[in-house]
Amino acid sequence: MQDVIAFIDANRKRFVDELVEWVRIPAISSDRAHDADLRRNAEHLAAHVRALGAARVEVWKTPGHPAVFAEWKAAAGAPTLLVYGHHDVQPVDPLNEWVTPPFEPSLRDGRMWGRGVVDDKGQVYIHAKAIEAFIKTAGKLPINLKLIVEGEEEVGSVNLDALLRDHAADLASDFVCVSDTAMFGRGIPSLCVGLRGLTYVEVTVDGPALDLHSGSFGGGVANPVNALARMIARLHDDDGRVTVPGFYDTVRALSDAERREMAALPFDEKEWLRATGASATFGEKGFSTLERIWARPTLDCCGIVGGFTGEGAKTIIPARASAKVSCRLVPDQEPDDITRKLRDHLQRIAPPGVRVRVEELHGGRPYLAPTDHPVYEVAKRAFSKAFGKPTVFMREGGSIPFVRTIADATGKPCLLMGFGQPDENAHAPNEWLDLENYHLGIKSAAYLYDEISRMQ
Ligand code: BES
Numbered sequence: 001m002q003d004v005i006a007f008i009d010a011n012r013k014r015f016v017d018e019l020v021e022w023v024r025i026p027a028i029s030s031d032r033a034h035d036a037d038l039r040r041n042a043e044h045l046a047a048h049v050r051a052l053g054a055a056r057v058e059v060w061k062t063p064g065h066p067a068v069f070a071e072w073k074a075a076a077g078a079p080t081l082l083v084y085g086h087h088d089v090q091p092v093d094p095l096n097e098w099v100t101p102p103f104e105p106s107l108r109d110g111r112m113w114g115r116g117v118v119d120d121k122g123q124v125y126i127h128a129k130a131i132e133a134f135i136k137t138a139g140k141l142p143i144n145l146k147l148i149v150e151g152e153e154e155v156g157s158v159n160l161d162a163l164l165r166d167h168a169a170d171l172a173s174d175f176v177c178v179s180d181t182a183m184f185g186r187g188i189p190s191l192c193v194g195l196r197g198l199t200y201v202e203v204t205v206d207g208p209a210l211d212l213h214s215g216s217f218g219g220g221v222a223n224p225v226n227a228l229a230r231m232i233a234r235l236h237d238d239d240g241r242v243t244v245p246g247f248y249d250t251v252r253a254l255s256d257a258e259r260r261e262m263a264a265l266p267f268d269e270k271e272w273l274r275a276t277g278a279s280a281t282f283g284e285k286g287f288s289t290l291e292r293i294w295a296r297p298t299l300d301c302c303g304i305v306g307g308f309t310g311e312g313a314k315t316i317i318p319a320r321a322s323a324k325v326s327c328r329l330v331p332d333q334e335p336d337d338i339t340r341k342l343r344d345h346l347q348r349i350a351p352p353g354v355r356v357r358v359e360e361l362h363g364g365r366p367y368l369a370p371t372d373h374p375v376y377e378v379a380k381r382a383f384s385k386a387f388g389k390p391t392v393f394m395r396e397g398g399s400i401p402f403v404r405t406i407a408d409a410t411g412k413p414c415l416l417m418g419f420g421q422p423d424e425n426a427h428a429p430n431e432w433l434d435l436e437n438y439h440l441g442i443k444s445a446a447y448l449y450d451e452i453s454r455m456q
């Protein structure tokens with residue numbers, strides 16, 4: 001390992017420069033105008049890993065954006081690790097809030113700034129560079145390694161299930177490692193052992209056939225904006241609990257031990273709140289902030305539109321209103337079941353005189369890691385070697401649909417070894433990557449491959 005680590009130290013600057021080149025490609029998966037950029041993005045990565053001695057590199061087409069697959073073979077009998085990441089990025093608006101342009105990455109304050117630097121291109125390159133370090137020193141990897149990097153994570157991984165089914169044999173492995181999460185805090189190596197799932201719907205409320213004069217018609221017919229606002233308001237009770245019947249039916253209660261473990265983490269709630277800019281914490285009664293974010297389901301209205309929103313006043317009863325609503329889910333909630341319950345409930349509480357449509361946009365299932373599996377101790381050791389600190393277990397409130405899908409399909413444990421920072425501005429203007437984390441992340445991945453090679 002000495003040579004490998006020395007190589008990583010010696011090439012620290014070049015590894016940063018190479019990531020800068022990849023981040024320049026604006027691979028926004030939600031915008032059809034960027035379809036060609038997604039293809040270019042995948043080809044760029046494919047060419048990059050081809051040059052790192054991969055035995056097999058393929059760009060897999062999907063009905064949406066392509067995924068990249070690569071494979072390195074080690075000695076026969078060595079374990080096989082499947083590494084996952086995504087190459088697509090989030091949109092950049094509001095563009096005028098970026099200090100430097102999102103696709104012209106800049107290096108300031110020990111950070112790289114740009115869209116996708118940490119979510120998730122930087123974390124994909126962490127593995128690519130760890131692989132390179134072995135190939136250029138030892139000539140091969142100590143384990144068999146497969147890399148799958150999808151191009152539709154930020155739009156709900158809608159074609160992923162079919163891709164995994166079609167390529168089940170190609171993706172067979174002993175362990176899975178996903179690097180697409182953040183660490184608990186500065187310099188604290190953190191293995192994420194739980195993710196929430198998701199269901200995301202669009203609710204449309206139709207009333208009159210066209211906008212009506214609110215003097216002539218107001219008071220005579222239902223107003224879709226009023227109706228939708230009332231319906232959304234009724235989805236929570238005064239204790240912050242979701243009122244959709246059956247919503248909590250399959251929610252696994254936190255054990256006392258789980259609650260103790262979460263409470264023991266060095267969580268500075270004041271500091272956390274300050275970073276959000278909100279004036280107080282808020283949420284389901286009876287649970288701490290970390291419990292609410294990591295282990296309790298939520299329902300949130302992500303956006304709402306309808307009626308007149310231009311300058312000045314316009315007296316109408318609008319024809320239509322719509323809202324985007326997402327639920328974060330925890331074990332053992334199922335996206336399809338919750339979507340159906342939410343849809344039925346919204347239909348039930350709609351006032352007379354409006355029509356309600358609920359369209360499902362995407363979903364993903366929650367994940368809880370089998371932390372008694374020995375690979376979690378192995379990963380802790382690897383992470384701690386690189387960062388020189390004890391590794392903690394944490395959860396994340398976010399979702400990565402691949403994780404549960406691959407875990408269910410293969411029955412193998414999935415390590416969530418992430419290298420982001422909690423305040424990295426993912427999905428927001430001024431996303432940044434901590435360059436020290438990038439460097440130590442490459443070492444962590446290298447130690448992980450090495451430690452796994454020595455598991456029996
Ligand atoms: N990298 C994130 C997942 C994540 C979120 C990790 C928060 C750690 C903290 C991922 O790219 C993401 O944004 N996922 C989406 C999934 C959705 C589009 C299905 C999410 O959580 O909103």
Ligand code: MN
Nearest residue numbers: 119120153180
């Ligand atoms: Mn991500």
Ligand code: MN
Nearest residue numbers: 119154426427
């Ligand atoms: Mn993301």
